[in-house]
Amino acid sequence: MTDVRRAQLSDNLARVEDRIAAACAAAGRARDEVTLIVVTKTYPASDVRLLAELGVRHVAENRDQDAAPKAAECADLPLTWHFVGQLQTNKVRSVARYAGMVQSVDRLRLVTALSKEAVRAERELGCLIQVALDAESGRQGDRGGTAPDAVPALAEAIAGAQGLRLDGVMTVAPLSGPYAGRQLAAFERLMEISTDLRATHPAANMVSAGMSADLEDAIRAGATHVRVGTAVLGVRPRLG
Numbered sequence: 001m002t003d004v005r006r007a008q009l010s011d012n013l014a015r016v017e018d019r020i021a022a023a024c025a026a027a028g029r030a031r032d033e034v035t036l037i038v039v040t041k042t043y044p045a046s047d048v049r050l051l052a053e054l055g056v057r058h059v060a061e062n063r064d065q066d067a068a069p070k071a072a073e074c075a076d077l078p079l080t081w082h083f084v085g086q087l088q089t090n091k092v093r094s095v096a097r098y099a100g101m102v103q104s105v106d107r108l109r110l111v112t113a114l115s116k117e118a119v120r121a122e123r124e125l126g127c128l129i130q131v132a133l134d135a136e137s138g139r140q141g142d143r144g145g146t147a148p149d150a151v152p153a154l155a156e157a158i159a160g161a162q163g164l165r166l167d168g169v170m171t172v173a174p175l176s177g178p179y180a181g182r183q184l185a186a187f188e189r190l191m192e193i194s195t196d197l198r199a200t201h202p203a204a205n206m207v208s209a210g211m212s213a214d215l216e217d218a219i220r221a222g223a224t225h226v227r228v229g230t231a232v233l234g235v236r237p238r239l240g
């Protein structure tokens with residue numbers, strides 16, 4: 001069983017690696033400008049262990065209930081855990097124990113909670129501001145994220161918060177609104193937001209964009225991190 005699964009994951013990783021390398025070459029970018037994060041949500045800790053053996057160093061989860069026990073089982077592995085889901089403040093204490101990076105920071109209350117729990121856990125948490133490109137001013141996106149015009153205020157809050165480090169921006173290509181079906185345009189808009197952010201916060205240079213279906217568009221637009229689930233682990237048994 002394990003050998004079959006290992007071979008499967010190894011093949012899938014090789015295919016994703018080929019896609020990333022080809023996209024970097026097509027964009028005139030060096031391969032090492034792009035980091036692969038494997039999204040392991042809904043898959044067991046045994047898969048995370050195999051991925052680590054196959055050289056994966058970054059994994060992502062979107063639900064604390066699933067992620068916390070998995071991260072505990074895999075605590076001996078050299079992995080950075082990224083939290084990429086909508087995050088309720090009552091889950092922040094748990095997330096702050098295992099996550100190295102929270103990619104879904106989208107409101108001031110969450111910044112306050114993350115800071116408090118990072119300090120309590122005596123850890124530094126990297127933060128990405130999740131931008132909802134289809135959200136209007138003052139609103140959240142359907143799948144989380146802040147409207148683009150709230151990015152500067154959130155950035156100031158994170159940069160000034162104890163225990164937090166402002167690392168950049170993240171988005172999920174919108175399913176509705178003006179960017180629906182226009183992934184490249186969406187990722188190019190995220191790059192503009194990143195450029196604006198770096199004018200005041202030069203170290204916040206991470207741009208997390210692109211999933212199994214659209215990682216090429218993300219790399220072409222300038223993403224530094226792609227988040228790939230299905231193409232590595234297989235089609236998820238349920239939505240997540």
Ligand SMILES: *Cc1c(COP(=O)(O)O)cnc(C)c1O
Nearest residue numbers: 039062084211212227228229230
């Ligand atoms: C599930 C998920 C991914 C990965 O999606 P795939 O299509 O399976 O590659 C990436 N980012 C976020 C925020 C996710 O929730």
